[in-house]
Amino acid sequence: MVTNTRPRSAGAFGAIxxxxxxxxxxxxxxxxxxxxDLARQFPVSRPAIAKHVxxxxxxxxxxxxxxxQQRIYSLDPAALGEIDNWLAPYRLFWAARLTDLKQLLESTENRND
Amino acid sequence: MVTNTRPRSAGAFGAIxxxxxxxxxxxxxxxxxxxxDLARQFPVSRPAIAKHVxxxxxxxxxxxxxxxQQRIYSLDPAALGEIDNWLAPYRLFWAARLTDLKQLLESTENRND
DNA sequence: GCGTAGCGTAACCACATGGTTACAAATACC
DNA sequence: GGTATTTGTAACCATGTGGTTACGCTACGC
Structure with missing residues (x-):
């Protein structure tokens, strides 16, 4: 039985x-x-963006x-790791993508040091 | 302007x-x-599961x-590629952060013992 | 100090969403 | 053919969600 304590405060999955x-x-x-500046990029009101933020x-x-007076927002994508982790076993299904990822990581390592 | 035609029929992001x-x-x-068999794994009614399906x-x-009379369901995770693709550039991001973190940890270790 | 710029919160609204119960359709079984 | 099994759909309900407008707070410019 998958007893599903629904968190109701979304988390990363709900956020994206x-x-x-x-x-x-x-x-x-x-x-x-x-x-x-953020809100100006979207066709909705500033409060709507504030809620998304x-x-x-x-x-x-x-x-x-x-x-x-400004609030500066910056990305902190670490929490996306939760999604990446959940995705991992499914990634086996499309193995071709794995080599893409490997190349991506390798090029990142090269760029980064 | 990020004019955001909201699809309202979820897609993979909404699905997960x-x-x-x-x-x-x-x-x-x-x-x-x-x-x-699927429904029996969950504490909710069968119609609820039918809707999720x-x-x-x-x-x-x-x-x-x-x-x-049975309907057999099998996984077709290809559509998760959409999410994987969206995630890709962020993976770069936290790969970069990871090496930053690694350097940070190394320097901290040196300072710390 | 006072006006103004920048921004979050409150209150409200329309509608999507996840759940339920009741029912109908299709297929096996005898 | 009649009944039981398996399942999706319809109707309904409570709550969540994304949007709006109105307002209040904080910090700069003068």
């Missing part, structure tokens, strides 16, 4: 379920942004630090 | 957002199951074939 939140993460990948933060995907 | 649906996929990873199927993650 929404396309707007994924777009926020994608944007932040290119550099930090303050709340206003709140969810992303509670999922541990965003860090916030303040500069003057 | 629910813990029950992830558990269904995990179960199916060990072998095919008919609807009844429907969502997983429309996300392309499950295949169904019939045997007598």
């Amino acid at each position: 379920a929404d396309p707007t939140r994924r777009a926020i993460l994608d944007l932040l990948r290119t550099g930090d942004l303050c709340a206003g 709140r969810i992303l933060r509670s999922a541990g995907l965003l860090r916030e630090h303040r500069r003057a | 957002a629910d813990p029950t649906r992830r558990a269904i996929l995990d179960l199916l990873r060990t072998g095919d199951l008919c609807a009844g 429907r969502i997983l199927r429309s996300a392309g993650l499950l295949r169904e074939h019939r045997r007598a």
Whole structure:
């Protein structure tokens, strides 16, 4: 019996379920942004973005630090590891991708040291 | 402007957002199951599972074939590639962080003992 | 000190979502 | 053919979710 204590405070899986939140993460990948600049990238209101940011933060995907009145948000993708881990056994199914990943990691190592 | 045509028919990201649906996929990873056997693994009603299965199927993650009155469900994890692809650039990110962390840890070890 | 810029929160609303029970359809069994 | 088994669908309900507008707080500029 898979007794399923539903966490109801989403976590990473819930956080990336929404396309707007994924777009926020994608944007932040290119550099930090303050709340206003972030919100200006989307066709929805600033409070709506604030709520998404709140969810992303509670999922541990965003860090916030303040500069003057601004709140600067930066990516903290470590929490995506949960998803990556869950995905891992399925990745066996499409083994061809594994070599891609290996190459990716190798090139990263090269770039990084 | 990230103009965000919300698909509202979930897709893989929405499909794996629910813990029950992830558990269904995990179960199916060990072998095919008919609807009844599947439902018996969970503390919710059979129709609830049927709805989850429907969502997983429309996300392309499950295949169904019939045997007598039974519907046998089998995993088709190819659609998880969408998630894997989205995750890829972040994997770079935390690979970079990991080496940063490694360096940090090494220098800390040196300082610390 | 005072106006203004930047931003989160509260209150509210429409609708999606996950669950339930009741029912109907298809297939095996005798 | 009649009955039991297996299963999806319909109808309904409570709650979650993403959006809005209105408001309040904090920090700079002068």
